[in-house]
Amino acid sequence: MAEPTAAAAGSAPGAAVRAEDLTWLRRGKRIVDGVTLDVPAGVVTGFLGANGAGKTTTLRLMLGLITGQGRTTYFGSPLEHWRDPARVVGVVMGGVAGHPRHTVAAHLRMVAAGAGVADNRVEEVLERVGLTATTGKRLEELSLGMAQRAGIAQALLGDPAALFLDEPANGLDPHSIRWLRDTLRQLAEEGKAVLVSSHLLAEMQHLADRVVVLARGRVVAQTAVGDLARMGAEVTVQSPRVADLAEAVRTLGGTFRLLGDGRASIRGISRFQTGDLAAERGIPLHWLDEKALSLEDYYLSVAEEEFRIP
Known part of the structure; x- marks a missing residue:
């Protein structure tokens, strides 16, 4: 199946990514309990919950990294049905993962090769995240903020139509948080479906267009942030x-x-x-x-x- 584009995603608002009845048990306990949520194109969806609420486990279920009950579709089809999954969804979970002695550029080129992405895309994403001056730095030398930027660069290599980020603002300084907010907002304006999990509520009020609230593994509310003023x-x-x-x-x-x-x-x-x-x-x-x-x-x-x- 050909990969979706951000433009195509924008043509079907509300239907970009849909998780239905996701459930996952650990030692008989429901860590994720019947979660259903939508990630529309063209907006930033905040996925809120306390530490331990099940946000990361839900994301892993949505991405097929762990197996449970329920299903997730990306633009109408399961992720495994897409020929190039890197062009469907990009993922940031804890910065960038790679050999600590590899340079940023070398690491991204390896990831690009594995995803079937041309080398020149590496330079494009590094410029997009403001890391063109640090391409020769080793991954072990990156600050927390730079590692988050490198992680976003990696997620964007395939120019995916959807982007998932798990607690991306943790430990970032105010300048890095402002950059992250502006970057994710711009990506959403380009038509991408952006899902950001976080427990930093004040920051999410500035970033998200809509929020999904998770408590003890269950979705307890979904609303547009703009509606709060009327609630x-x-x-x-x-x-x-x-x-x-x-x-x-x-x-x-x-x-x-x-x-x-x-x-x-x-x-x-x-x-x-x-x-x-x-x-x-x-x-x-x-x-x-x-x-x-x-x-x-x-x-x-x-x-x-x-x-x-x-």
């Missing part, structure tokens, strides 16, 4: 008559909670609705603020069970 923003008000707002807020379907010092927390209605209610009733407001639901708040609400003691 329970909190309005905080302060007034000498703050309690007088309670009934009006509840009439509109909102929730009202006193905080003390004349302050209250309101959810379920916007700051505009809150201000209008106060004005209609002649209630003076000394403070009104609205805070959108953060990815961390959302994650903690849907993955609460992850933190319960069995």
